[in-house]
Amino acid sequence: MQDKIIVTENLVKRYPVGDGQFTALSNINLTFEKGEFSGVIGPSGSGKTTLLNIIGSLDSPTEGVVNVMGHNISTLTHKEAAQLRNMHIGFIFQVYNLLPVYTVFENVEFALILQKRNATERKKEVMQALEWVGLENMANKKPSKLSGGEGQRVAIARAMVKRPQLVLADEPTANLDAKNAHSILQTMKKLNQELNTTFLFSTHDQKVMEYLNRLITLEDGKVASDILKVGNGSPTEEKNAQIKTAQ
Amino acid sequence: MIKFIFKAILRDKNRSILPVMVVAIGVFLTIALSGYLTGMLGDIVDQTARFQTGHVKVMSRAYAQNIDQLPNDLALLGIDKVHQELENDFPDYTWVNRINFGGIIDAPGSNDKSKGQGPAMGMAIELFSESSGEVGRLNLTNSLIDGKVPEKSGEVLIGYEFAKKLKVKVGDELTYMGNTMNGSMTFAKFIVSGTVRFGVASMDKGTIIIDFTDAQQILDMANGAGEILGFYKDEVFIQEQTEQMCDVFNAKYAQDPDEFAPIMKALGEQNSMGTYLNLVNSVSSMFVIVFIMVMSVVLWNTGLIGGLRRYQEFGIRLGLGEAKGHIYKTMIYEAVIIGTIGSIIGTALGIGVTLLMQKYGIDISGMMKDATMMMPTMLKSKFSLHLLYIGFIPGLFAMVIGNMLSGIGIYKRETATLFKELEV
Numbered sequence: 001m002q003d004k005i006i007v008t009e010n011l012v013k014r015y016p017v018g019d020g021q022f023t024a025l026s027n028i029n030l031t032f033e034k035g036e037f038s039g040v041i042g043p044s045g046s047g048k049t050t051l052l053n054i055i056g057s058l059d060s061p062t063e064g065v066v067n068v069m070g071h072n073i074s075t076l077t078h079k080e081a082a083q084l085r086n087m088h089i090g091f092i093f094q095v096y097n098l099l100p101v102y103t104v105f106e107n108v109e110f111a112l113i114l115q116k117r118n119a120t121e122r123k124k125e126v127m128q129a130l131e132w133v134g135l136e137n138m139a140n141k142k143p144s145k146l147s148g149g150e151g152q153r154v155a156i157a158r159a160m161v162k163r164p165q166l167v168l169a170d171e172p173t174a175n176l177d178a179k180n181a182h183s184i185l186q187t188m189k190k191l192n193q194e195l196n197t198t199f200l201f202s203t204h205d206q207k208v209m210e211y212l213n214r215l216i217t218l219e220d221g222k223v224a225s226d227i228l229k230v231g232n233g234s235p236t237e238e239k240n241a242q243i244k245t246a247q
Numbered sequence: 248m249i250k251f252i253f254k255a256i257l258r259d260k261n262r263s264i265l266p267v268m269v270v271a272i273g274v275f276l277t278i279a280l281s282g283y284l285t286g287m288l289g290d291i292v293d294q295t296a297r298f299q300t301g302h303v304k305v306m307s308r309a310y311a312q313n314i315d316q317l318p319n320d321l322a323l324l325g326i327d328k329v330h331q332e333l334e335n336d337f338p339d340y341t342w343v344n345r346i347n348f349g350g351i352i353d354a355p356g357s358n359d360k361s362k363g364q365g366p367a368m369g370m371a372i373e374l375f376s377e378s379s380g381e382v383g384r385l386n387l388t389n390s391l392i393d394g395k396v397p398e399k400s401g402e403v404l405i406g407y408e409f410a411k412k413l414k415v416k417v418g419d420e421l422t423y424m425g426n427t428m429n430g431s432m433t434f435a436k437f438i439v440s441g442t443v444r445f446g447v448a449s450m451d452k453g454t455i456i457i458d459f460t461d462a463q464q465i466l467d468m469a470n471g472a473g474e475i476l477g478f479y480k481d482e483v484f485i486q487e488q489t490e491q492m493c494d495v496f497n498a499k500y501a502q503d504p505d506e507f508a509p510i511m512k513a514l515g516e517q518n519s520m521g522t523y524l525n526l527v528n529s530v531s532s533m534f535v536i537v538f539i540m541v542m543s544v545v546l547w548n549t550g551l552i553g554g555l556r557r558y559q560e561f562g563i564r565l566g567l568g569e570a571k572g573h574i575y576k577t578m579i580y581e582a583v584i585i586g587t588i589g590s591i592i593g594t595a596l597g598i599g600v601t602l603l604m605q606k607y608g609i610d611i612s613g614m615m616k617d618a619t620m621m622m623p624t625m626l627k628s629k630f631s632l633h634l635l636y637i638g639f640i641p642g643l644f645a646m647v648i649g650n651m652l653s654g655i656g657i658y659k660r661e662t663a664t665l666f667k668e669l670e671v
Binding site for chain 1: 248251254255258259262559560562563564565566567568569570571572573
């Protein structure tokens with residue numbers, strides 16, 4: 001973990017509400033390094049999703065600087081932001097959000113089509129991604145024929161197929177049972193270790209927290225704590241947690 | 248990407264079937280109604296040309312000024328010379344002589360009593376000249392109810408309703424009473440060679456047709472004709488061409504002070520046909536404009552509903568790194584594909600129905616029984632090449648415009664808001 005992949009400096013995000021303004025994020029200063037397996041936790045309305053949206057270049061800060069892989073989010077045009085997501089960021093959603101008219105293969109392939117990769121390369125990469133998540137035999141199935149766990153695996157394959165440097169996962173286990181949640185988390189952890197991909201979660205699921213190396217707690221839009229664990233983050237090895245930063 | 252869009256269109260019935268149906272129905276209606284309008288309005292123009300005006304008409308100036316009275320006393324004389332000139336100057340046209348005349352027809356019965364009598368509207372045409380094409384032009388052979396077209400001098404063809412009224416049949420004798428071009432009384436006997444259904448109620452009830460030379464003799468119009476009609480050899484009326492011809496012909500006689508000098512008038516300048524032709528063009532244009540507007544609104548709404556349903560998809564695509572502009576562009580590609588498919592289906596159906604209507608038509612003779620207007624009794628559509636694009640292009644444009652309007656919603660929504668739709 002050497003390169004700084006995300007740096008936020010004095011990040012503030014406000015939304016207009018009626019005549020006034022609501023502050024969703026206040027003075028956030030965080031740094032994430034390549035290969036981290038981190039999570040933002042906190043109650044609903046604490047600003048987790050807003051933070052992830054800004055890091056994912058879907059939204060922009062009201063004040064402060066957010067630098068993602070050398071790109072200042074505030075100064076990116078729509079097209080540049082899309083390009084950043086296309087090439088370097090993968091998203092995993094709470095409800096999988098697969099495109100229902102396409103097969104599993106095509107859902108995963110879509111990310112590579114946007115990168116204008118050729119058909120042979122796409123096929124190879126998609127099958128590789130499906131192998132990572134153990135769904136290589138389900139390539140031709142439609143999302144409606146998949147279980148919840150399988151759907152989320154496809155979503156992981158779709159996020160990982162372009163081998164992004166950063167994966168943003170918003171409540172990825174919220175709709176899964178414990179067995180599937182653990183299985184999904186183990187898959188992501190494995191990919192984090194094998195491909196050195198940075199994962200940033202937004203969650204309030206205890207099961208996810210057990211796997212994370214770093215836990216950032218948001219309360220009312222502010223960082224309440226930032227805890228770095230020692231070990232690889234799997235539940236069995238979690239120990240000796242120590243506070244790295246607290247604001 | 249196009250292949251990907253195609254797959255989605257084929258698999259997502261909500262995305263394809265409804266818009267394709269809307270476009271196809273709209274295009275079909277445009278073509279079918281336009282073909283019907285063209286056919287119906289064109290029939291009236293065509294009918295008027297064949298029976299009354301020609302594509303152009305040459306008369307004496309004095310005759311032209313009083314044309315409503317069919318004044319044979321002002322007829323054109325020395326027509327051999329005029330014909331020669333017309334055939335030399337305008338060889339693409341067929342020139343035929345006509346005399347329209349009025350009179351009384353008496354059908355003699357037994358014991359010197361009449362079986363029937365009535366006023367008649369007479370048409371003298373070149374029945375015995377094959378090159379004139381008049382028998383075919385007025386569709387006389389096919390319109391015969393009984394008997395045959397006159398083959399020799401002294402024979403007359405009579406409207407079948409008129410024959411009923413006079414109680415005459417083929418082979419019976421008729422007496423014509425009228426006046427010559429010089430104003431003296433004239434009588435002539437004719438043998439009914441056939442009865443005919445003109446398809447024009449007013450003519451069926453009171454028209455007789457005799458040969459042109461018979462009329463010249465009876466009406467004392469040697470080397471004269473009321474009118475010389477010109478028909479383009481393809482029998483297709485081309486308004487601009489006829490107007491140019493009239494200008495050229497009339498310029499030659501512009502300095503001639505003779506009130507009986509010939510003058511040429513185009514179809515559009517006669518019987519208020521100019522207004523009618525302009526109306527036909529305006530109605531067709533209005534029809535297309537209204538169609539585009541209505542279809543755009545319908546497809547805009549269809550697009551909006553489809554767009555709302557697809558916010559989730561747009562959110563996913565944004566997350567995957569697709570730019571808003573690219574999503575918008577793919578929506579337009581989809582619209583082009585769907586619009587093209589719908590327009591092809593609609594055009595095929597529309598042209599199919601137009602061709603059927605052109606062949607079989609709708610018989611409205613029952614409704615026209617008592618009509619005195621010169622109206623065709625068979626309503627038919629007419630296929631023309633412009634039907635191939637009159638629905639197709641608006642169908643495609645309406646779909647694209649509808650999607651463009653509904654797609655603007657993507658730009659108006661913040662990326663994060665679209666993305667947030669994913670949580671719904």
